[in-house]
């Protein structure tokens with residue numbers, strides 16, 4: 001027998017052929033990859049968008065409007081909206097058969113990581129891939145890569161312009177909120193529907209005045225530069241909790257078409273230099289928001305240097321040795337108006353402890369307008385009631401006829417306040433002469449004095465009645481809202497329970513003295 005044809009030799013031959021085929025395939029694959037990459041490099045333009053840049057949201061929203069993007073074979077499902085609840089997400093929210101997914105939790109489809117979707121854009125072939133970094137300092141950092149065949153810079157510019165337009169259209173009804181990451185980058189954390197200004201109920205003139213002040217500022221860049229005045233404006237909103245400070249800022253952001261950049265002074269790792277850096281990264285037109293500006297410091301904001309004594313605690317992490325030194329007052333003052341401070345921004349700061357703020361922080365130039373938020377006046381109580389129970393769009397509610405026939409003058413607003421009121425007060429009776437009676441209401445009160453039968457004729461009259469039962473400057477607007485929520489669909493039961501609600505609050509000793517007077521610097 002031919003020694004070359006024995007079983008052992010044949011099996012060796014077979015192995016050799018397989019190995020060489022395998023090696024050939026490997027070599028071929030390497031060659032192919034090399035050629036492909038070279039071709040791509042030579043003939044394609046690659047654009048990268050990384051997660052921490054605002055263009056990442058632009059391109060995501062733009063891609064979401066292309067069917068090729070959410071009909072890829074390997075999909076990942078997300079409830080993340082890239083900050084948008086309108087426009088693009090409407091498309092995400094639609095299932096293939098045209099039915100819509102839940103309003104509350106819209107699911108969105110996108111290709112899985114490293115899966116490429118290809119499509120045509122204005123006559124150019126594009127490939128889009130989601131990638132995620134691994135094994136680096138930025139583990140999990142998402143990047144979107146777009147490859148465009150050809151080397152025409154105009155295509156990239158056009159794509160960016162389209163993506164930006166798409167994003168702006170989609171967010172025209174939204175306010176985008178950014179927060180800083182521990183890497184000191186601005187990161188979009190949420191996007192909320194604009195809150196209409198009319199839904200914030202303050203004593204007359206306050207919000208209109210603030211809005212017009214901010215508008216005037218934003219349109220006065222050249223006026224500031226001609227006079228050498230730094231183009232910055234600061235607003236300090238202070239007062240009792242739950243009085244609408246944060247809500248007003250978000251509503252103003254919507255009115256002015258600005259995004260909100262939240263600066264959390266007590267964030268771990270934030271110190272004077274990182275705060276400076278963060279502020280220098282703010283975009284030209286925006287609202288920088290420092291909530292609870294006093295809370296960055298364990299005690300009062302003051303000029304004392306940080307103490308090494310942990311019991312002093314004048315800066316976050318004092319004495320722990322774990323967190324960075326935190327922000328000092330001088331660091332904060334420098335960040336607000338030092339040479340590196342940002343031009344063109346509106347700074348809003350809020351606090352519940354106005355008196356504890358260092359005067360240097362409150363002075364004009366840093367905080368130009370100081371607006372106090374008090375417990376609800378009777379005007380606010382009445383308006384809140386009216387808007388709460390108004391059917392349809394409460395924006396269309398006619399204004400209260402305060403000017404022609406004031407229900408409560410400013411004096412009444414103040415004098416019929418908690419100081420003159422007691423739970424047993426008979427100053428306010430449930431029925432007064434001008435409210436017609438037409439319906440039986442089973443009162444939740446066992447008070448024998450409380451009449452059983454009454455019916456205000458209109459929402460306006462109901463609001464008036466309700467406000468007459470709630471002493472001015474006694475409860476916060478948030479508390480009032482919470483109470484009305486308990487009687488969400490029944491304004492009459494809200495009126496009937498008002499005396500009990502107020503009495504209970506009084507009995508709990510929650511009488512908060514009215515301590516305010518308006519301050520405008």
Ligand SMILES: Nc1ncnc2c1ncn2[C@@H]1O[C@H](COP(=O)(O)OP(=O)(O)OP(=O)(O)O)[C@@H](O)[C@H]1O
Pocket residue numbers: 199200201202239240241242243244245246247248350351352373477478479481
């Ligand atoms: N003036 C107001 N008009 C309408 N709603 C209000 C008003 N004040 C408070 N609310 C309601 O109360 C809730 C809390 O309001 P918000 O957070 O704006 O108060 P705040 O003054 O910022 O409180 P804090 O000082 O505790 O941060 C919100 O749901 C808001 O709708």
